[in-house]
Amino acid sequence: MSANSRLTIAAHALAWISLYQRQGHEVATSEQIATSANTNAVVIRRLLGELRRAGLVESRRGGGAGWSMARELESITLLDVYEAVEPGPLFAMHRATPDQECVVGYGIQPAMQGIYEVIEETLRRELARVTLEDVLRDILAAPR
Amino acid sequence: MSANSRLTIAAHALAWISLYQRQGHEVATSEQIATSANTNAVVIRRLLGELRRAGLVESRRGGGAGWSMARELESITLLDVYEAVEPGPLFAMHRATPDQECVVGYGIQPAMQGIYEVIEETLRRELARVTLEDVLRDILAAPR
DNA sequence: GATGGTCGTAACCGTAGTCGTTACGACATT
DNA sequence: AATGTCGTAACGACTACGGTTACGACCATC
Numbered sequence: 416m417s418a419n420s421r422l423t424i425a426a427h428a429l430a431w432i433s434l435y436q437r438q439g440h441e442v443a444t445s446e447q448i449a450t451s452a453n454t455n456a457v458v459i460r461r462l463l464g465e466l467r468r469a470g471l472v473e474s475r476r477g478g479g480a481g482w483s484m485a486r487e488l489e490s491i492t493l494l495d496v497y498e499a500v501e502p503g504p505l506f507a508m509h510r511a512t513p514d515q516e517c518v519v520g521y522g523i524q525p526a527m528q529g530i531y532e533v534i535e536e537t538l539r540r541e542l543a544r545v546t547l548e549d550v551l552r553d554i555l556a557a558p559r
Numbered sequence: 560m561s562a563n564s565r566l567t568i569a570a571h572a573l574a575w576i577s578l579y580q581r582q583g584h585e586v587a588t589s590e591q592i593a594t595s596a597n598t599n600a601v602v603i604r605r606l607l608g609e610l611r612r613a614g615l616v617e618s619r620r621g622g623g624a625g626w627s628m629a630r631e632l633e634s635i636t637l638l639d640v641y642e643a644v645e646p647g648p649l650f651a652m653h654r655a656t657p658d659q660e661c662v663v664g665y666g667i668q669p670a671m672q673g674i675y676e677v678i679e680e681t682l683r684r685e686l687a688r689v690t691l692e693d694v695l696r697d698i699l700a701a702p703r
Numbered sequence: 704g705a706t707g708g709t710c711g712t713a714a715c716c717g718t719a720g721t722c723g724t725t726a727c728g729a730c731a732t733t
Numbered sequence: 734a735a736t737g738t739c740g741t742a743a744c745g746a747c748t749a750c751g752g753t754t755a756c757g758a759c760c761a762t763c
Contacts, residue, residue, distance in 0.1 A: 477731020507562040522701035557666035621760025
């Protein structure tokens with residue numbers, strides 16, 4: 416399926432910002448987050464930009480600028496992050512429409528569409544069960 | 560996530576072969592299936608090759624060659640097909656290992672790994688609930 | 704044993720998505 | 734005015750997917 420790391424990095428960034436703020440800081444910079452996630456600051460800004468559009472974080476520009484949470488960590492679920500960062504569906508249909516003269520070619524798409532909807536709804540429900548507060552707790556629970 | 564159509568095409572092929580056999584034919588050719596799915600026969604052979612490795616179909620070579628089912632349609636679930644054609648995990652970790660000096664960088668991977676395992680297990684359970692007999696029934700139920 | 708149809712598979716190409724990187728303007732604090 | 738950061742475009746490397754061509758391997762049939 417060619418998995419990507421967008422959900423992972425987004426969760427990483429949100430957890431980092433929250434923890435940093437709980438330590439008394441106002442905002443976190445994309446550079447700091449990128450260092451923690453071992454990636455490039457532009458990658459972080461791009462991802463956080465999508466999370467901002469979803470209303471999960473805020474950004475300030477100018478001097479002393481950076482990112483801060485727009486919502487409480489316990490009110491954000493992995494589904495919120497997933498939807499902000501992963502638009503499309505999980506499974507794709509045929510590239511070219513199948514042969515409509517064939518019984519299978521005619522019925523396959525509605526059939527699979529219905530099945531996929533149920534499956535993706537289950538995935539969403541499962542993602543919605545995990546809050547970012549849960550994630551941060553798990554992070555801090557790592558043995559040291 | 561850049562979804563692909565492998566599961567859809569594989570289900571299409573299996574449904575087509577089964578229906579064709581139920582109509583009294585011995586084997587189905589990749590050319591016939593490709594016509595129904597509106598794709599190239601090589602694409603079908605590649606996919607069916609993976610399904611053969613998983614023990615779902617058989618192939619005969621030589622004259623009058625083609626593909627036939629190796630198992631009953633009602634004993635095959637979408638999970639069987641999914642596992643045969645989609646190897647990797649759904650979500651990826653960081654490309655480069657995050658900063659192990661950072662609390663978040665240190666704990667994020669075990670945390671997300673545990674969460675992802677639960678989610679993917681749920682997905683598998685859901686895929687396992689749908690048999691290809693269900694799929695074929697839905698296909699034939701399409702209004703005409 | 705020659706023929707013909709089909710599988711099995713390699714090779715290549717176009718397209719798209721992800722990620723990293725550089726660059727630079729916009730902006731606000733100082 | 735200077736500085737630090739965001740916002741975003743642009744580009745390249747890499748990978749995956751799907752389509753296509755090509756050709757050898759195989760076997761039923763004649």
